[in-house]
Amino acid sequence: MSMSPPSPSSQTGFPMVDPFGRSIDYVRVSVTDRCDLRCTYCMAERQIFLPRAELLSIEELDRLCSVFIGLGTRRLRLTGGEPLIRKGFMDLVAALARHLRSGALDELTLTTNGTHLAEHAEALARHGVRRINVSLDTLDPDTYRRVTRGGDLSRALTGIEAARAAGMAVKINVVALKADNAADLPALVAWAHGEGHEMTLIETMPMGETGIDRTDQFLSLTEMRRDLEARWTLTPLAKRTGGPSRYVRVEETGGTLGFITPMTHTFCETCNRVRVTCTGRLYLCLGQNDHEDLRPVLRAGDDAAVARAIRAAVSRKPKSHDFRIGAGLAPAVARPMSMTGG
Template sequence: MIDPFGRAITYLRLSVTDRCDLRCTYCMPQRMTFLPKKELLTLEELDRLSAAFIRRGIRKLRLTGGEPLVRRDIMWLVERLSRFLGTGELDELTLTTNGTRLAHHAADLARLGVRRINVSLDSLEPETYARITRGGTLAETVRGIDAALDAGIEVKINTVALREDNLEQAVGLAEWAHSRGAGITFIEVMPMGSVEADRLDQFVPLTEVRRRLEERWTLTDTTLRTGGPARYARTDQGGTIGFITPLSHNFCGSCNRIRVTCTGQLFMCLGQTADADLRTPLRAWADDAPLEAAIAAAIERKPKGHDFAIRRSAPPAVERHMSVTGG
């Protein structure tokens, strides 16, 4: 799949649910309204949809949410999708998780061919973690991370930089991740969906985070790429630190990604509203030709990039929450 700007689309982020067992302050309001379960694609439909994308050239597939591991029988889908690793049609099957249920699933994920996962972790202070997540238990997520590492899964910590909540912890978070043999990526807060906080108060440009890290280490930029928007540096002690900068440094020029929601909406760009309905052709025809035609037509409409910006008291750049689109 080649978009109008000559970019090969090889990476699908597939949401399996909009639900999450946490309520992170930068992600969603405390009283979040989730979709009726009847609107979600079934696991069988998600499998069929994934197969269609893989036939079209997707080589990396990331399961997202919400929190993907809260979806009932999610391991059935992981097992089904793992067949594409065995045939060589898929290079990587992975997921992004908050880690709360990872301890229970880590061994099975490793057995089914998941070699690398991203785990969201924004603080190592139990009280701060509970405040950011609105009730999460830090020890539970740490247990999940350790279980994944023990199962032989490579872990990358994802940390959203928040000025009042964890900016002072950036070095400590990186040291903690590296001490466990994990990498870490810092992410600028994204203006998606309304939350109680003003995101301008939360926002930290990652140039500021990097300055703090460089007080601890010498950082050398690398050519490492893992299929997503992160740009990586290596410390003089061998640890890897990534930076995702949707606001301070647009990364759209090399975009190879698309996102599908748990209801079958294909979003060609995280920061735009244009979408394509895949649920209708998925359900209306047993033949996949109409579905693949809808995918092809959508790729022809993929925009050049997003228009993210944060302004004081302004509405979010995109009204849908990240948990709806898929993280």
């Protein structure tokens, strides 16, 4: 598929900075709200997906990502839903790889559940994807099937192995769930580090209705960290990726473990990112509703106008999210995680 770069007029030559002095150089772009799994913390069992006509085309996604790169984006993550099930996804990756070759983009990566990774790992690596995040919450097949509402653990594990064989670094993302995987987490850490993968633990976030009470699911990572420290020596690391993770080295395994704690610790002071949905809505914060609809501007065909709209939106990026969790509390935002992108 042949795709054209954005017009020079969209290249403004200076980076985006929000009202709090944070440089915005990392964009997460959802290519679809659809997924082949139905994880209990992410979406409803009978999730209603967007009409396909509302989604940006692959060519439009390429143009939009290219405008962001022209505005100083150095890291681009493609997400979903599950990005690998989007028709034409590898065409998009192939097109965006030109920005890696030119040096305009430092990193092109994706977040995936791994179930289709075995089919695409070699091509992803060939196009310059050097690392990926894989969502995997347990190594127990029955627990995996229950949490994902029917998923096959072996497909995810085969995909992870294919990614490693293709030369990509793999980070395992784990949502900590009190009733489902809390007891499994030490074994998951040991497995990930034994396989040479980094791992990050994430607190569940109140986004969208999933049919499950998140108060019952919520597991404080402050509490979980204390449990891990009773087992292992956790040495804090100065490592920062510009994201919300705070990292430790597990001395007994030699591996790196991250903690993302949106509920128990607000990490927003270093936020460097924005998110774009598969319909072209630019969200300035995962936990806020304010957004800019870029689709009409994009479809009007003027990349310079798209760049101006993006800058205007970033100029009102909020200071922090407003996640709260508790019995009887509605989700902080109505849209599910799968719509915004992970």
